[in-house]
Amino acid sequence: MTGLALLIPVALGLGLLGLAGFFWSIKSGQFDDADGAALRILIDEEDEL
Amino acid sequence: MTAVTPNRLLIELPVADFAVPGMRCAGCISKLESGLALQPGIVNARVNFTAKRVSVTHLPEMTMPQLLDAISGVGFEAVAISENSGDADNKEAKRLLKAMAVAGFAMMNIMLLSVSVWSGATGVTRDLFHWLSALIALPTIAYSGQPFFRSAWSALRKGRTNMDVPISIGVTITTALSLYETFTHGPHAYFDGVVMLLFFLLTGRWLDAVMRDRARDGVSALLKQTAAGAMVLQPGGKTAWIEAKALEPDMVMLVAAGERLAADGIVTEGISSFDLSLLTGETTAQSVVVGSVVHAGTLNLDAPVHVHVTAAGADTAIADIARLMEQASQGKSLYVRVADRAARLYAPAVHTLAALSFLGWMVAGAGWHESLLVAVAVLIITCPCALGLAVPAAQIVVAGALMRAGILVKDGSALERLAEVDLAMFDKTGTLTMGRPTPTNLVDASSEQKSVLLALARASRHPLSEGIRRALEGEGVAAAKIEQVREVAGAGVYATADGRAVSLGRPDTEISHDGLASELQIEGQPSFAAHFSDQLRPHAAATLAELQALGLTSSIISGDRAESVGPVARALGITAQTSMLPQEKLDAIARQKAAGHKVLMVGDGLNDGPALAAGYASIAPASASDAGQNAADVVFMGDALTPVATAIRAARRTQHIVRQNFILAIGYNVLAVPLAIAGYVTPLIAAAAMSGSSLVVVANALRLKNAAK
Numbered sequence: 024m025t026g027l028a029l030l031i032p033v034a035l036g037l038g039l040l041g042l043a044g045f046f047w048s049i050k051s052g053q054f055d056d057a058d059g060a061a062l063r064i065l066i067d068e069e070d071e072l
Numbered sequence: 073m074t075a076v077t078p079n080r081l082l083i084e085l086p087v088a089d090f091a092v093p094g095m096r097c098a099g100c101i102s103k104l105e106s107g108l109a110l111q112p113g114i115v116n117a118r119v120n121f122t123a124k125r126v127s128v129t130h131l132p133e134m135t136m137p138q139l140l141d142a143i144s145g146v147g148f149e150a151v152a153i154s155e156n157s158g159d160a161d162n163k164e165a166k167r168l169l170k171a172m173a174v175a176g177f178a179m180m181n182i183m184l185l186s187v188s189v190w191s192g193a194t195g196v197t198r199d200l201f202h203w204l205s206a207l208i209a210l211p212t213i214a215y216s217g218q219p220f221f222r223s224a225w226s227a228l229r230k231g232r233t234n235m236d237v238p239i240s241i242g243v244t245i246t247t248a249l250s251l252y253e254t255f256t257h258g259p260h261a262y263f264d265g266v267v268m269l270l271f272f273l274l275t276g277r278w279l280d281a282v283m284r285d286r287a288r289d290g291v292s293a294l295l296k297q298t299a300a301g302a303m304v305l306q307p308g309g310k311t312a313w314i315e316a317k318a319l320e321p322d323m324v325m326l327v328a329a330g331e332r333l334a335a336d337g338i339v340t341e342g343i344s345s346f347d348l349s350l351l352t353g354e355t356t357a358q359s360v361v362v363g364s365v366v367h368a369g370t371l372n373l374d375a376p377v378h379v380h381v382t383a384a385g386a387d388t389a390i391a392d393i394a395r396l397m398e399q400a401s402q403g404k405s406l407y408v409r410v411a412d413r414a415a416r417l418y419a420p421a422v423h424t425l426a427a428l429s430f431l432g433w434m435v436a437g438a439g440w441h442e443s444l445l446v447a448v449a450v451l452i453i454t455c456p457c458a459l460g461l462a463v464p465a466a467q468i469v470v471a472g473a474l475m476r477a478g479i480l481v482k483d484g485s486a487l488e489r490l491a492e493v494d495l496a497m498f499d500k501t502g503t504l505t506m507g508r509p510t511p512t513n514l515v516d517a518s519s520e521q522k523s524v525l526l527a528l529a530r531a532s533r534h535p536l537s538e539g540i541r542r543a544l545e546g547e548g549v550a551a552a553k554i555e556q557v558r559e560v561a562g563a564g565v566y567a568t569a570d571g572r573a574v575s576l577g578r579p580d581t582e583i584s585h586d587g588l589a590s591e592l593q594i595e596g597q598p599s600f601a602a603h604f605s606d607q608l609r610p611h612a613a614a615t616l617a618e619l620q621a622l623g624l625t626s627s628i629i630s631g632d633r634a635e636s637v638g639p640v641a642r643a644l645g646i647t648a649q650t651s652m653l654p655q656e657k658l659d660a661i662a663r664q665k666a667a668g669h670k671v672l673m674v675g676d677g678l679n680d681g682p683a684l685a686a687g688y689a690s691i692a693p694a695s696a697s698d699a700g701q702n703a704a705d706v707v708f709m710g711d712a713l714t715p716v717a718t719a720i721r722a723a724r725r726t727q728h729i730v731r732q733n734f735i736l737a738i739g740y741n742v743l744a745v746p747l748a749i750a751g752y753v754t755p756l757i758a759a760a761a762m763s764g765s766s767l768v769v770v771a772n773a774l775r776l777k778n779a780a781k
Contacts, residue, residue, distance in 0.1 A: 027197075031185075031204065034181070034184065035181060035208075038177050038180065038181055039177070041177070042173060042174065042177045045173050046170060046173070049166060049169065049170065055120060055122070056119075056120045056121055056122045056123070057122055058121045058122045059101060059119060059120060059121030059122055062097065062098040062101060062121060063098065063101060064098075065098035066098050066099075066101060066102040067102075
């Protein structure tokens, strides 16, 4: 039982952390341009300057 | 104009959104963003690749045409997007996604606890786990259940019922009973079932919303914003760009060749010809002189003119058509979606079943508590979990497949209606035909002539030049190098190539027997006259034959004169009605409707707007007027007419799969309900049945992936 008392809050806390992260990523617009994000990695910034 | 360094900015700068359909790769993103930032007057540009848009932060003194020039200076064609009302819908998808995420999180954690209960936890452990489950489930239901509770409440208040009513009742009763069980140390709590139900249903809702958003973004990227404004002559001889909605009577607009009018008015200076096809469907250009009345939405073809505004905004001829459209579209809103029709039958059956099992067990002598447990088990088992996924899962898969094929479906109800049409009515100009002049005799030109032709055509925005440019670029012709380019309005483009004078413009002699022509002159060579005509879309005949095979009879309803409709109707072998006003098109559809037909309207012009809104389902090409695209259920890209048949075939396959999904979902219930009524259903069985049937339904929907082929 002592193990449970520790493990259950840990499991819930980690899950909540993930949920909070997901909410934050929606709010900061990270899902607004999924295709663009995949392409931006290919842009060579050095050449533009 | 001075360039301002971004870090010195203190005030909020205006942001303008543009659709840039031409962006295709990572290079385009960096070209737009870094290229635009270097232009004077532009502070910053941010690309949204998914929506094919760019947001430009600019200095307040930059006007729309200047911004568009800046974008074309970087090498992209752009169209301005007015602040659209779509944001509200986008938020709906986001809210559903959040609710779904919360339900998903809760479902996984409760399931974790439930597994231990199912595997034999008893006594204090079970109670603790039930309490924990309740602790997670109650806030989740309060948050994620809102979309259903709200929709159910608004339906009940109007004395109607929809899918959300049984869901809300089921969720509420089950939660209440599970809470009671938890208090009284009972063995069964259904928190996992309730939350799982919400999760699956929200997934369905979210898919539905995503589908609508994607199509709307696609369509708004196409909208050309017919004359978003006009250059207006100011007192003192200056000119300023004024947006369409700010135009007022008695202003004087300067309308360049190739521009669309933003308001109704009278020509006060200049001679030109106007293309009215968007408004009336007529293809022959109308010549205008000082004193002619011209309407908003028409295109100035030849020379710049001054137009004295007589009516703007809601008073224009276009606005009349918009009012007709609004009236016509009321019929469409009466359509009841398949899922809601199913719910109308399903909901009473489920509730009766649950009530009967409760009564039955009471009569059989069980206590009210035990009877209620059985009734709740019946509710949970029959809850339309897979039913909620059955329709949206199939529709989003097919909408994705169609989108890849260049067909945008506005929403799920459009697919449902499209599957039922049995009669097709086509507009002519711009729908069966390309709606733009296409050169017919370019094969006769030498390769040198072609390359000079392309170079000159690129220098002008005249519709005939655009036709030449499109045709030659499609052939892969390389443009010649030309210098000293100048365009003389109403006459043509003049330049020099390799030291020889070249020109493209109005033919000197009246060589044009019927319709339009344009003449290329190269110094020291005989001239070449390009002839133009409005050609049928590719595969038009094949598409009509396919529609016939699908059981749809086709006919033409056109605003154009009989002489121009005749050849098209004969070439396609279908009947035609000509010279129809927008109201008459509406009447024609109403007559077929009265005769029991479900009419598919395919059209593009403003004059088709009301008919598109009135049709049982409607399709417009991407080249259509904004009004046409807004009114249509489906918009297709490209020149070929084939997508019309493809869309109908895909819609019918979707309906087929949806029906299968219903049968699968209900089949599960038929198997599980006797168990539930007999009182053998535990939360474990309920959870297994629910997720099992949902997975089967989704897997079945995935078979539609290739429906657009």
